[in-house]
Amino acid sequence: MRNLAMLISAAQSKIEPDIIFKNANVVNVFTNQVEKCDVAVYNGVIAGLGEYSGKNEIDVNGKYLLPTFIDSHCHIESSLVSPVEYAKLVVPKGVTAVIADPHEITNVSGENGLKFMIESAKDLPLDVHYMLPSCVPATPFDSAGAVIDSALTKEYLERYDFKGLGELMDFVSVLNSSDEVLSKLEDVDIIDGHAPSISGKELCAYLCANVKTDHECTSAREAAEKVARGMYVQVREGTSAKNLKDLIPAVTPHNVSRFLFCTDDKHLDDILEEGTISNCVQKAVSLGVDPIDAIKMASLNAAQCYKLDKCGAIAPGYFANIIVSEDITASKITEVYKKGVLVAKNDKALFDKQIEDSSAVTNTVHIDEVKPEIFELEFSHNTPIVKVMPDTLVTQKITVKDKEGLSLCACLERHNGTNNIGKGFVYGFGLKNGAVAQTIGHDSHNITVLGSNPDDMALAVNSLGNDGGIAVVIDGKVEAKMTLAISGLMSDKPADISVNEYINIKKAVEKLTPESKIDTLMMLSFLSLCVIPEIRISDKGLFDVTKMEVIK
């Protein structure tokens, strides 16, 4: 109460504000105008805009003040670092809130994973609004480390503070009115969608399930239809999926308030290099979007969609979450304030927090030491081969005459000690002498290993240890290794160390596949996901996605 009274007094210059930004160019997302004025902050809240003075004046000298950015859909795990380290990467780039779906870690570590993510995100200058993963496991064919059925869904929604349900990937079950899936949706306020290419009556049906957003649009036409049917469309720019250029033509002055930005999956090196949402703003503007419309997509629109009150604008009563930038598109951010506290300056995070106790989510690789023999595989001209291609996650099922150009690939179940292994030949990676293994494999995150020979494959898998991570072996030697101790998905080390480790991994992979045009690590991480056509390698064997069955 006292605080509110003081805030009201500060707004009227009856008492001194804590901070006064003097001579600012304030970006107003309500009017699409830039206002030249001072901004007064009291106790973390914006008290007023106008003429203010006091002891703590910060003369920003004509710099722009922008509301901080909101990443409307991301998986923090994809950054390969913990929420704490993730915050240190994105906050200096102007992001102070993310809507995060922790479904990667949940597929590995279940409730322990949720708890770890929730605890890790506490007391950060980044507001992490978690959505409860809706599809764990992702498919009935998955061997995941956890299952969240409708009963557990209700339980977790009550036990923890989720904003709603994470991306509803299983649209097929929705369209078929599966009781189990529909049960999960009951009484949920916000449900995120995932509806690639869904259109017409199927889109209508999917929306009847109360789905609010979609981040899977790949064309302006698809985005326009989804907006017309009432969805918020999240324009995605991640490490792999980059849809901004294709979607921006769908944005009009009339519908702009229904568009948001998101990253979905973005690796730490890319975040470090180009930021996340600021990058979306800059790209949108370069494609002709009005800068303040772009900022609105990055701030106010997401705040409205996810009901983040007092966020997304620089206005009295709003949290003092402010970007100070030399230019209007946030390409030259000099300071970031979160609730009135300076939390980043000149691209450096000014906060720190110990990574939470991760003991409940480490040691998640439950396999015995493997012998090279298990990777041996007989070839005949009838053997179904997985053909991978550049710029797509889709594979083709082919047969070939001889083994020229083929690599060995295997998926090893790592959660439940089943010793399940699925194997197959893959064509298209152009692998030299060596192997690469990783514990990242959507969405169950078993071990996927690719190699030119069983010995190097065994070495790569064995060197992952009980913690998991990524290992690259060349000519019988471990060339690069990155431990991802947190559920085999995230490093427990500081981001600056992790980024170097990851760059080394990428270099080693390049050395291993010098002529490949395929993003090997990305492709590997999706090679076991049994919903992407045409043929996959799961821990149960080669999987024909068209027929939805294991190939005998």
Place this chain on the structure above:
Amino acid sequence: MRNLAMLISAAQSKIEPDIIFKNANVVNVFTNQVEKCDVAVYNGVIAGLGEYSGKNEIDVNGKYLLPTFIDSHCHIESSLVSPVEYAKLVVPKGVTAVIADPHEITNVSGENGLKFMIESAKDLPLDVHYMLPSCVPATPFDSAGAVIDSALTKEYLERYDFKGLGELMDFVSVLNSSDEVLSKLEDVDIIDGHAPSISGKELCAYLCANVKTDHECTSAREAAEKVARGMYVQVREGTSAKNLKDLIPAVTPHNVSRFLFCTDDKHLDDILEEGTISNCVQKAVSLGVDPIDAIKMASLNAAQCYKLDKCGAIAPGYFANIIVSEDITASKITEVYKKGVLVAKNDKALFDKQIEDSSAVTNTVHIDEVKPEIFELEFSHNTPIVKVMPDTLVTQKITVKDKEGLSLCACLERHNGTNNIGKGFVYGFGLKNGAVAQTIGHDSHNITVLGSNPDDMALAVNSLGNDGGIAVVIDGKVEAKMTLAISGLMSDKPADISVNEYINIKKAVEKLTPESKIDTLMMLSFLSLCVIPEIRISDKGLFDVTKMEVIK
């Protein structure tokens, strides 16, 4: 669950929808486009837009389908009829939701008034979202029938299902950080504002109190400033206050989503004649607003401001709240559907409901029979006179040489049996032989009586009885009378009877003041409100608003 499964099936034409609107021109508030398509409805919800067929097809033959309208701020009491009868008036005009502040009845009947309004609004095709009145009584000088302090505010917010706090009229106490007023605001999600002419730092301070809306703007400049500071501006067209023409110039393509429509106070005869929100749409369009922007202001924008999920658009999963109109501005509404049920056709309501038991809110006039002598008043050339003027509620404090043109006026406390009476001379009504008395007098709703002589005044007051209402006496005879049995504010009769009674009252008043350019009833109803300059007549005597004190 079953219903959701069926809805999803209906969307995909796997089962038949309940209703199919064929050949519609659907107004899409997300894209500002008109789509030619069918609309399928299942179990009160819109299942899909596209091509649909089935047994129950309604060929609308190119008519427009619009989302139904939302009156974003109103006092149902001002219509002079009960919520049930009010619904019958506005639903045929396309309104299926109102945000209503029942502060008139609450000032008279306290919690009983709230309960009556809440019960009355149940099971209507009009969703009445009540805000808890924040200022009862309106001022410390008021003699109201109830007091809602901060403790009761918290109690009622918990006990009843309010959307938030009603218009925070006491902005002075907010700006002065009154503990009692600020206590009321704690943990309230939506707070409606009331900030006439508040600007600059005072506006910022008012917004720090978490106020979300304002319906008191009278100029485009004022509206533009309030929108820029983050408020939703409610463009008002009522019986007396008509601000639309002045505010529309502030609406731009960039800020249109922050504008809503409202009536605030509109009498039943005006509603019957011109509707409420449909009238706003038509006026806005006539002033150059894009028709779909106007419809958005009347629907989606209000739904977003007040967090009315699944309302405000024609889209899959939204409630099937649909206006069928021959034209896009809803001037020729042929049908209104609420949750898929036809509730009005050709301007007639197709629903009925008994008015709730009103025994707890009748018999609210607690005064003894009055004698003419109590209205006698001595005149001298020093006596302060209340001067009323056309087209404004503001009065002037004047003195005059003789009694020529003066009328007698009095305010009688009617709630607590105090027999309080305040008296004064009024200049400007041009009253002939007679008197008019009413139990409507903002915001405490004591009895205000205006007359040319004490006898007619006594007759007028006495004929109000214990129920209250409006009585007009001419030449010693009751010329017209309207009983407002519900708290002395609303009729308990059907709207068609009430409207005739009210028209008779208006005719009688016209006969009583043939040359007056003043809206006598309206002026009388504000003559005791001690916050409008310059001089008022309260039950405690003449009141100097400038000095905020009773004139001795």
